[in-house]
Amino acid sequence: MSALQNLPANLSYLSPVGFKFSLANFPEVTYFCQAANIPGISLSTIPIPLPYKDIEEPGDTVSYEELTIRFIIDENMKNWLSIYDWITALGFSTPEHAQKRQILKNNMELKTDAVLTVLTSNMNAQMNFKFFECFPLNLSSISFDAAGTDIDYVVADVSFRYDLYEIENLLNNETSYIGKPVNRNA
Secondary structure: OOHHHHOOOOOOOOOOOOEEEEEOOOHHHHHOEEEEOOOOEEEEEEEEOOOOOOEEEEEEEEEEOOEEEEEEOOOOOHHHHHHHHHHHHHHOOOHHHHHHHHHHHHOOOOOEEEEEEEEOOOOOEEEEEEEEEEEEEEEOOOOOOOOOOOOOOOEEEEEEEOOEEEEEEOOOOOOOOOOOOOOOOO
């Protein structure tokens, strides 16, 4: 068997700038998004006691890391304030916040869905990572600094929790092998 037979079908690398992010109820955050992550996933284990050493078997609990995005704050701070209002309404620490929570609840906006689209090297959509029932956990502070020599626009980070995420392959390029026969000789 020659080395050429083991070459992958696609030799293009995944670009870190090839993505789009959309947060269903917050288009102003979507437009200014600068960075996003595909959260990691982990599986619990079950220890099996043996006389000399415990061994681990796959468990039945899947855990997802937080979804974190970074966005440029617009001049009117509308995108930062929309996440701020969302968090304070969810936490309702004052009667005013309880009112905001009721407004969000009436509009079905306590939680929302998000989509992170990964693009090919030609900037075509290739995969959607769909996050269901997202809500914000934290929103970073805003720092101002008059001593800067260049204009670095103000950014903020926000972290979300969600129920789960699903992966949709838009190009049908068979990236998953579960349940499919793998032809190792191809």
